[in-house]
Amino acid sequence: MRAHFKRRNMAELDNLEYYIKFPNPNYNYTQTTNGDSDFVFVIDENKVPVILLFGWAGCQDKYLSKYSQIYEERGLITLRYTAPVKCLFWKRYQMIQIGQKIVKLLIDLNFESHPIVVHCFSNGGAFLYQNFSSALSKSPKPLQIKGVIVDSAPGKRRLGSLYRAISNIIGGTFWYNLPMSILITIVCSIMWIYEILSSLLKPGCSIQSDPFEILKKEKNTWPQHFIYSKADVLIPYQDIEYFADYRENVGVNVTRLCYEDSPHVKHYTHNKESYVNSVCNFINKCLSNGRN
Structure with a gap:
């Protein structure tokens, strides 16, 4: 599949740098991928789903783009952004504004009628998601968030x-x-x-x-899918399971994929087939159940 690629570093967004990719206008949404019908997304072609990818602290876009390819190859719109390290560690107050800018960006791109799924990585991506989620409550237009994929997070401080x-x-x-x-x-x-x-x-x-505690108690109840490993040395799997249990107990639709030996934020590298199956099946479920 060939797709249009556009990189922006826009002054009107105060240099919020992001990467966005649109599918080819002639993409055939009825085709199968690798002969597997599970990867055919049933969508409204006028409202193609948008996948927001929030990278881990220090993530280079060349690595995050490997994850966005999962969705781009299946005809979805992807938007990638990684918060600056300085904002994640010592200028954390700026994360509030970044969350607000991302919401504004989605509205400026006329994505408010498109189904949106967030895919965030590690505590850096989860912290960005927390601020994005908070900014949604103040958005002048509602966004159609359908679910959240959380890779290798969240962990306690x-x-x-x-x-x-x-x-x-x-x-x-x-x-x-x-x-x-x-x-x-x-x-x-x-x-x-x-x-x-x-x-x-x-x-x-x-x-x-504490982002962990704030996210644990967030009011949004769209489905959440956790991907993690017992071999993760940065974020203990017990933290993620505790968090997932808590969210499930407050009524959130929670699903999980736990690996035995893949390193932190490298589950896709070590388990491509099951990883792709997992995220695609979750998105299919989010798109079909009609929840906001």
Whole structure:
């Protein structure tokens, strides 16, 4: 399939950089993919589903684009965005505005009548989803969110997990990585404490305390699909199962795919067939059940 590709870095959106891809206008939505009819999405061709992909902290788009290809090859619109690392760790207040900009972007693109599914990765993507979800409640036009796929997230805040995440992002030699990772972990920890104290002293303040707890109690009840692994060393699978259980107990339609040995945000790389089956089946279910 050939698709139109467009990359934007627009001043009117305050340099919110994103990547969007549209299917070929002549794409045949009745065709099968690899002979598997499960991959045929029954859709209104005037309202092609939009998949929002929110990358993990430090994610390069060349890696996130491999996931968007799953959907592009099946005739769906994809929009990819990864929040800047500085916004995820030490300028976290800016995430509120980013969430609002993404909602505005979707409305500017006239996507409010299209079914939308979010696919977010790790805590970075989940944190972005949290702010996007919050911004939806203030949107001048309602968006048709049909479901959320959560890959390798969410996880509770722990110093060890924070250190490992920062170390992975920084990379480089051991002697450079170690002191920089420790320093940034200490700074982020101090900011966590400040956020917690601010939320306790000033209830309702805009400072974001704990994304895990905020997402756990979010009011939106569209279906959620969790993909995770028992071998994940960044986010313990027990965190994800606890979160999924909680959401299921408050009435959310929850499905799960747990692997035994795939690394953090690399489940697709290690288990392509089952991963693709899982996300496509979930989207088919979201499109057919008519829930908002």
